[in-house]
Amino acid sequence: MSKLSIDILTLFPEMFSGVLNSSILGKAQEKQLVQFHLINFRDYATNKHKQVDDYPYGGGGGMVLKPEPLFYAVEDRLSQLPTHVKPRILLMSPQGERFTQQKAEELARENHLIFICGHYEGYDERIRQYLVTDEISIGDYVLTGGELAAMVIIDSVVRLREGVLGNQSSPKDDSFSTGLLEYPQYTRPADFRGMKVPEVLLSGHHERIKEWRRRQALYRTWQRRPDLLKNYPLSDQEKAWIAEWEKQKEKQKKDVKRQ
Structure with missing residues (x-):
């Protein structure tokens, strides 16, 4: 199996350093089984103030992420890839499909994933309609941003890749992988x-x-x-x-x- 590439579009790339470089994810990088690429999509803002959000048309509270920075960031990344590579583009959103172990197994079969982590009140709807392939929620609650959700999904997916865990049979017995919760485990002393x-x-x-x-x-x-x-x-x-x-x-x- 080839190396898994994961691109993360975020306004707060510093949030990921501890998670991606520790434990199983850190070891997966050392084994060259996965590589992470953090992209601050504020760098793709089109105005001098680097503004990535704006007030919603029609009024309402909060700010909405503008389409340009995210479209430009994703398009720039895609332009750097071979033409045959078609990454799954995942939008972190409480309105998305409920994340499950089956979804993790599906994503683990991919070789390139792009995560979009939003903030503020939400996304311009054109991002959902024309840019992403998957919209995913990790639960029926709202977070400040998509970074924590992306970390959860990345950890869940990477550990399923061949060679990442020491015992490759381990994920097969995980809760939800068989359709049931995992049985009780014991170790020494008896x-x-x-x-x-x-x-x-x-x-x-x-x-x-x-x-x-x-x-x-x-x-x-x-x-x-x-x-x-x-x-x-x-x-x-x-x-x-x-x-x-x-x-x-x-x-x-x-x-x-x-x-």
Whole structure:
């Protein structure tokens, strides 16, 4: 797999230095598996004051990012690339598609991504209509700017690239990658202050461990994120487990009422 190139258009490039140069992202750069290019799109403003925002037509509160600086910045970057390279251009926006692990896996298959991080009240609509390929939100809330959202997505995507993590099987078992939350994990010591690791994990019996993990992942998802099970293809065994838990849950409710 070729190196992943990520361009980040932002008014605050200094916000990224610690994140991009630390931990997994820093190591990925050292291995030359990813390269980052920070672009301050204020440099592409067309007036002497380097203004990148303006009041919205029709009135209203706040300022809106102008189209020229972002169009010019993206076009300049594209002009530096081979003609066959067609990057995905990602707009960070609370109005965008909800970011998921499946979206991260999709983006991890690309070789070039361009992130646009906005500030102020919003973007000129022409940026959405004519410049970007994807509009992404990391959740149903509003941030001061798109930088933090871009950092979250970059971390989520880069770790999925081949060679970035020491154990390449690790991301396959992550929460959401299988459609379920991840099963509980334990390490040494086997007994810490009387809190013991489940015996099955110490047994060395791989099939039993596999079934235990499958059951625990399903149980944790059923408990915490039952919405994820709506479209999950349950096996007969998994349906039986859920029926058992539902029965236990109802019994507990009745017991509480009797008290």
